[in-house]
Amino acid sequence: MMEWTDRHCRWFHRQLTRHARLYTEMVTTGALLHGDVARQLRFGTEEHPVALQLGGHVPRELAVAARMGEAWGYDEINLNCGCPSPRVQRGAFGACLMAHPQLVADCVRAMCDAVRVPVTVKHRIGIDRVEDYGFVRDFVGTVAEAGCAVFIVHARNAWLEGLSPAENRTVPPLRYGVVHRLKRDFPQLTIVVNGGITIDAQVAEHLAQVDGVMVGRQAYHNPWWMASWDAAYFGAPHSVSDRDAVEARMVEYMEREGPSLPGGWYAIARHMLGLRHGQPGARRWRQVWSDHRLKHRRPHEVATLARAALRAPASSAA
Numbered sequence: 001m002m003e004w005t006d007r008h009c010r011w012f013h014r015q016l017t018r019h020a021r022l023y024t025e026m027v028t029t030g031a032l033l034h035g036d037v038a039r040q041l042r043f044g045t046e047e048h049p050v051a052l053q054l055g056g057h058v059p060r061e062l063a064v065a066a067r068m069g070e071a072w073g074y075d076e077i078n079l080n081c082g083c084p085s086p087r088v089q090r091g092a093f094g095a096c097l098m099a100h101p102q103l104v105a106d107c108v109r110a111m112c113d114a115v116r117v118p119v120t121v122k123h124r125i126g127i128d129r130v131e132d133y134g135f136v137r138d139f140v141g142t143v144a145e146a147g148c149a150v151f152i153v154h155a156r157n158a159w160l161e162g163l164s165p166a167e168n169r170t171v172p173p174l175r176y177g178v179v180h181r182l183k184r185d186f187p188q189l190t191i192v193v194n195g196g197i198t199i200d201a202q203v204a205e206h207l208a209q210v211d212g213v214m215v216g217r218q219a220y221h222n223p224w225w226m227a228s229w230d231a232a233y234f235g236a237p238h239s240v241s242d243r244d245a246v247e248a249r250m251v252e253y254m255e256r257e258g259p260s261l262p263g264g265w266y267a268i269a270r271h272m273l274g275l276r277h278g279q280p281g282a283r284r285w286r287q288v289w290s291d292h293r294l295k296h297r298r299p300h301e302v303a304t305l306a307r308a309a310l311r312a313p314a315s316s317a318a
Helices: 007-014 029-034 037-041 059-072 086-090 094-099 101-114 133-145 176-185 200-207 217-221 223-233 243-260 266-272 282-289 299-311
Strands: 022-028 050-055 076-081 119-127 150-158 190-194 212-214
Touching: 007 022, 007 223, 007 243, 007 266, 022 029, 029 037, 029 059, 037 059, 050 059, 059 076, 059 101, 076 094, 076 101, 086 094, 094 101, 094 119, 094 133, 101 119, 101 133, 119 133, 133 150, 133 176, 150 176, 176 190, 200 212, 200 223, 217 223, 243 266, 243 299, 282 299
Parallel strands: 022 050, 050 076, 076 119, 119 150, 150 190, 190 212
Antiparallel strands: none
16 A cells, blocks of 8 residues: 555545554655654544554664654554565565564564554465465464564465566455464464455455454545444444535645645545545546646635536536
């Protein structure tokens, strides 16, 4: 979810669900140790509960980065051991760390010693074409001994060569049974399944086997699904009544935050383009909000044009 789940995206998602845990983009230790910390870690208090996802492989650097995340108020520090991109591999972190479980354990131990908030790990069920359950079982067992009690498991292998990051999300087969088996073998751990989950029926099926479900791209592309989660999974009232109310809140947010951003409000609006997914006129509505020619207009003016496009007959829409 690099360049997707930034703080503006998370603010939008929090309008839809008050209780689901949100995760940042992966932030590398280098970006925190040598870059603009405020730019990387700034978030709004309304985003809680929110986890900071880190990328790195040097225990002492991860410990410092975790301490920064805790100081900024994050509720969880998550170590990414699942990203298969070549750029991440060149940095010797992400999915390639699964080949070095003792190093991951050292990283986790260093972070656990540095912070009081939970330290968690997100990983795959294997790397390359090896589909040996013992590989992921031993990885989880080794890392758990270092103090990690929560594992978020993408139910595909990561092929470190021969596939693009996008292909790595579709080509390696989903094997949910491996994740379910991890829960049976490690009942004391919190096991969360991730990958290919798009509807409530799948969520319910997995929750009968594991402790939680993480949804990524489907939630981004069809965010209105999240509006049902508080009532369905947390026993809480719905956070919002309709899409119009969410759009109105986003317009207020864009009016407030847009002037301080290099891309203006346009950099925020891109995150809500899936809000009308499945509705008549949704394509026309998206076209207005993504029209770069309107970037000089105020967000409330663009919202008026977008709502008009949404409700216009298809033949009259530009």
